[in-house]
Amino acid sequence: MPLIRYEISDVVRIVEEPCPCGRPFHVIEAVEGRAEDVLFFSRCNGNSEPVAVHPNVFHQALELVPSSGWQVVQDEAGLTVRMTGLRMRPFVGT
Numbered sequence: 316m317p318l319i320r321y322e323i324s325d326v327v328r329i330v331e332e333p334c335p336c337g338r339p340f341h342v343i344e345a346v347e348g349r350a351e352d353v354l355f356f357s358r359c360n361g362n363s364e365p366v367a368v369h370p371n372v373f374h375q376a377l378e379l380v381p382s383s384g385w386q387v388v389q390d391e392a393g394l395t396v397r398m399t400g401l402r403m404r405p406f407v408g409t
């Protein structure tokens with residue numbers, strides 16, 4: 316499907332091989348997020364270069380939690396993780 320006027324700040328994964336149809340355009344394998352979704356944190360060591368954390372980091376960690384949704388909010392106070400629809404599993408063990 317050709318994408319026209321597509322949001323250009325999306326972070327996408329491009330397929331390396333040419334499209335089998337012969338058209339010369341890049342083929343997108345997956346949309347991985349928006350550039351605006353990347354969070355930046357200051358370093359503890361005084362280096363002024365911020366650390367960029369891609370949303371995939373939060374996806375990998377938070378999608379392990381049985382919930383219906385989550386949101387990560389960064390503000391002056393720090394980082395807040397909001398979760399909804401948490402499904403608690405019964406404790407089994409000793």
Ligand SMILES: [Zn+2]
Nearest residue numbers: 334336337338
């Ligand atoms: Zn094609």
